[in-house]
Amino acid sequence: MKQLLIGNAAVARGLWEAGVKVISSYPGTPSTEITEFAAKYNEIYCEWAPNEKVATEVAFGASLAGARSACAMKHVGLNVAADPLFTLSYTGVRGGMVICVADDPAMHSSQNEQDSRHYAQAAKVPMLEPSDSAEAYAFAKAALDLSEKFDTPVLLRMCTRIAHCQGIVDVGTREETPLLPYEKQPEKYIMMPGYAKKRHPVVENRTEALTVFAEQCPFNKVERAPGAEMGIVTSGTCYQYVKEVFGDSVSVFKLGLVNPMPVKALKDFASGVKRLIVVEELDPVIETHLRNIGLQPEGKSLFPTVGEFSQKDLKKILLNVEEESVSADSPIPGRPPVMCPGCPHRGLYYVLAKLKLTVLGDIGCYTLGATPPLNALDSTLCMGASVSGIHGFNKARGGESEAKTVCVIGDSTFMHSGMTGLCNIAYNATNSTVIILDNSITGMTGHQQNPTTGYNIKGDPATKIDLEALCHALGIGRVRVVDPYDLKECEKAVKEELSAPEPSVIISRRPCMLLKYVKANPPLTVNADACRSCRSCMRLGCPAISMKNGKAVIDATQCVGCGVCRQLCPFGAITDKEVK
Amino acid sequence: MKTVNIMIVGVGGQGSLLASKLLGNVLVGQGYDVKVSEVHGMSQRGGSVVTYVRYGDKVYSPLVAEGEADYIVSFETLEAARHAPMLRKGGRIIVADRQIDPMPVITGAAVYPRKILDELKDKGVFVDSFDALSLALDAGSVKAVNIVLMGRLSNYFPFGEQVWLDALKNTVAPKFLEMNIKAFRSGRNSQ
Numbered sequence: 001m002k003q004l005l006i007g008n009a010a011v012a013r014g015l016w017e018a019g020v021k022v023i024s025s026y027p028g029t030p031s032t033e034i035t036e037f038a039a040k041y042n043e044i045y046c047e048w049a050p051n052e053k054v055a056t057e058v059a060f061g062a063s064l065a066g067a068r069s070a071c072a073m074k075h076v077g078l079n080v081a082a083d084p085l086f087t088l089s090y091t092g093v094r095g096g097m098v099i100c101v102a103d104d105p106a107m108h109s110s111q112n113e114q115d116s117r118h119y120a121q122a123a124k125v126p127m128l129e130p131s132d133s134a135e136a137y138a139f140a141k142a143a144l145d146l147s148e149k150f151d152t153p154v155l156l157r158m159c160t161r162i163a164h165c166q167g168i169v170d171v172g173t174r175e176e177t178p179l180l181p182y183e184k185q186p187e188k189y190i191m192m193p194g195y196a197k198k199r200h201p202v203v204e205n206r207t208e209a210l211t212v213f214a215e216q217c218p219f220n221k222v223e224r225a226p227g228a229e230m231g232i233v234t235s236g237t238c239y240q241y242v243k244e245v246f247g248d249s250v251s252v253f254k255l256g257l258v259n260p261m262p263v264k265a266l267k268d269f270a271s272g273v274k275r276l277i278v279v280e281e282l283d284p285v286i287e288t289h290l291r292n293i294g295l296q297p298e299g300k301s302l303f304p305t306v307g308e309f310s311q312k313d314l315k316k317i318l319l320n321v322e323e324e325s326v327s328a329d330s331p332i333p334g335r336p337p338v339m340c341p342g343c344p345h346r347g348l349y350y351v352l353a354k355l356k357l358t359v360l361g362d363i364g365c366y367t368l369g370a371t372p373p374l375n376a377l378d379s380t381l382c383m384g385a386s387v388s389g390i391h392g393f394n395k396a397r398g399g400e401s402e403a404k405t406v407c408v409i410g411d412s413t414f415m416h417s418g419m420t421g422l423c424n425i426a427y428n429a430t431n432s433t434v435i436i437l438d439n440s441i442t443g444m445t446g447h448q449q450n451p452t453t454g455y456n457i458k459g460d461p462a463t464k465i466d467l468e469a470l471c472h473a474l475g476i477g478r479v480r481v482v483d484p485y486d487l488k489e490c491e492k493a494v495k496e497e498l499s500a501p502e503p504s505v506i507i508s509r510r511p512c513m514l515l516k517y518v519k520a521n522p523p524l525t526v527n528a529d530a531c532r533s534c535r536s537c538m539r540l541g542c543p544a545i546s547m548k549n550g551k552a553v554i555d556a557t558q559c560v561g562c563g564v565c566r567q568l569c570p571f572g573a574i575t576d577k578e579v580k
Numbered sequence: 581m582k583t584v585n586i587m588i589v590g591v592g593g594q595g596s597l598l599a600s601k602l603l604g605n606v607l608v609g610q611g612y613d614v615k616v617s618e619v620h621g622m623s624q625r626g627g628s629v630v631t632y633v634r635y636g637d638k639v640y641s642p643l644v645a646e647g648e649a650d651y652i653v654s655f656e657t658l659e660a661a662r663h664a665p666m667l668r669k670g671g672r673i674i675v676a677d678r679q680i681d682p683m684p685v686i687t688g689a690a691v692y693p694r695k696i697l698d699e700l701k702d703k704g705v706f707v708d709s710f711d712a713l714s715l716a717l718d719a720g721s722v723k724a725v726n727i728v729l730m731g732r733l734s735n736y737f738p739f740g741e742q743v744w745l746d747a748l749k750n751t752v753a754p755k756f757l758e759m760n761i762k763a764f765r766s767g768r769n770s771q
Contacts, residue, residue, distance in 0.1 A: 004608045006618065029620050109620065132615075132642075165642035166604055166616035237642065244641040312645035323647025325665040328699040332662045333690035335682035337592060337627030365625060373687045446620065538686065543626055546681045547688075555680075557713075557722045 012037035014140030019177030024058035028074030031102035066180030092151035096144035120259035133167035219256030231273030342513035342560035384417030426475025478504035521561025530573035583636035590655030595726035676712035731767025
């Protein structure tokens with residue numbers, strides 16, 4: 001049956017058909033929908049884990065228990081899961097196990113554009129890379145067999161343009177795989193030195209066997225164009241750009257198994273062409289392999305290492321052709337993402353900006369507090385780094401810094417890796433002030449439940465971690481909750497906690513305005529006669545408020561009546577009454 | 581046949597994903613090879629968003645590049661102008677005539693070019709602009725602008741109305757179907 005599926009839904013379908021029983025993941029763009037779609041299949045147990053390391057270890061446990069399992073994460077999530085990955089390579093699997101990892105060339109929604117193929121090479125595990133939804137489905141399904149055949153976890157590499165592109169998939173049916181009987185195998189699964197020393201040669205032998213497999217595996221494809229001078233080696237979405245531009249007029253070696261790569265097959269391909277070109281986004285991974293086996297390809301001498309490609313880049317670089325286009329002469333103002341109208345983070349950020357504090361930030365929607373006019377953030381590094389970072393910042397700068405520095409972290413990010421940093425603040429004693437922006441959901445990735453929301457991935461009631469009790473248990477005596485819509489209360493709480501002689505946590509609590517159960521208030525309006533054009537309300541950076549003919553105006557189709565702007569108007573011009 | 585390229589552009593959160601889903605369903609139903617590239621994540625928070633829809637006998641690239649778009653469907657005036665360089669010669673812009681100020685305009689760092697569509701028309705670009713917001717509000721929700729736009733776009737395709745309505749039934753939740761049919765028809769009949 002043919003269906004139009006985004007790559008992530010196709011992966012979920014493939015995993016389901018292959019009989020996967022357990023999937024544990026942490027959401028991260030562009031990987032999130034793999035697990036969201038998988039959760040729609042009743043035969044798979046799916047969950048949102050607190051972080052990618054936990055998710056990968058859950059999948060390992062399920063594999064050890066004899067079930068086929070999977071986990072999914074974004075590229076930077078694999079950094080968090082790297083610890084289990086490298087030793088999973090040694091233990092191998094019982095039931096087949098797939099780790100889906102989604103790269104984000106061009107950083108549509110990421111803090112870096114690292115290339116996850118390096119992990120496959122470093123951890124010495126096979127990696128498959130599909131080039132469209134149909135392959136995402138087929139490769140996900142085949143990855144489980146590959147995993148069991150070679151006794152290894154398999155990495156399935158997605159990228160934004162595969163993960164979030166819909167294509168036609170001819171789907172099949174689920175084949176149940178029986179739970180394999182559990183056998184205690186200490187030499188295989190207890191990785192202490194004595195056993196691990198015996199496993200390392202197994203890993204090296206496996207890579208050799210996989211390289212032989214790669215020479216003729218069904219994942220790689222050679223398309224020969226008789227008489228063509230140019231031969232292109234490529235993989236993933238780049239294959240589509242090559243075909244878009246050249247059709248069948250050049251020879252193409254398409255790698256589906258990007259680690260390990262074949263040797264003889266690539267040498268044979270190269271010997272049949274005059275010009276050998278590698279088209280790959282990000283790092284020269286394929287190119288380096290070709291050089292290592294004695295070939296002389298052109299790759300990064302032509303193409304950038306930065307960003308993503310399209311057919312436009314190939315046309316320009318390889319054919320020197322550019323399409324004609326028209327544009328308006330007036331400058332077009334940019335439209336960066338912004339915090340939504342009614343976003344609970346805005347009021348809190350307004351207070352932090354007003355008090356001119358140094359603010360160490362974290363990963364989530366609230367990173368948008370960094371943008372004008374609030375400009376409320378000083379740093380954003382990775383998940384959890386705000387809490388760990390403020391401790392180091394305050395250790396370096398001392399009491400003077402402790403009185404004017406805070407960090408902000410979301411509820412989900414705090415559960416992911418903020419807790420350990422908070423434990424460090426208590427244990428190693430800085431007088432740091434940590435603000436948890438609790439909007440009761442994992443926001444940026446599109447509303448996933450987390451351990452603090454009280455619901456699981458299916459939306460069923462689940463144990464709700466009590467953030468206040470957790471912070472107390474981690475050694476913090478001063479924990480208080482504020483409503484970020486109440487600017488006076490927020491300012492009072494921040495000032496008091498900054499001056500308190502011990503570390504403290506402020507939980508800024510109000511659910512995300514986009515949650516279905518949150519009801520908007522009627523839109524506010526500006527009484528133009530009362531507005532004195534002071535622009536106080538404009539300091540919030542609310543997209544619903546703009547200046548028209550010198551007066552503030554509120555767009556009724558965007559305003560959700562949060563009332564934060566009204567607290568700032570010194571002339572009482574903002575009202576919930578109809579203004580004639 | 582030559583692959584046809586459509587771009588749906590707007591401001592994050594306006595419902596471009598649903599519009600592209602409807603369009604994708606219509607095109608798959610007509611037997612074409614189809615690719616639809618969506619945008620998720622950070623830009624969905626009020627940023628400039630682009631969805632690419634491509635169909636034909638065989639579609640390779642998921643993206644539409646500069647000078648290739650046959651249609652740009654825009655939820656907002658400035659976004660239509662931003663993506664105008666993507667239009668091929670003879671391509672068409674279908675745009676909801678609506679101004680949503682981006683943050684640089686709100687903060688006073690930039691000016692909204694009010695006559696931007698006229699500039700494009702003066703350069704010979706085909707621009708079909710109309711008040712989609714009012715039609716959406718008449719249909720019952722500001723959120724229906726996406727379906728109103730799809731209704732307007734449908735006039736440029738040879739498929740009958742029923743094809744679109746059938747696809748709509750498979751795309752939206754049953755309780756919103758009636759409102760969306762109204763929105764689609766008002767867009768389709770507005771021309």
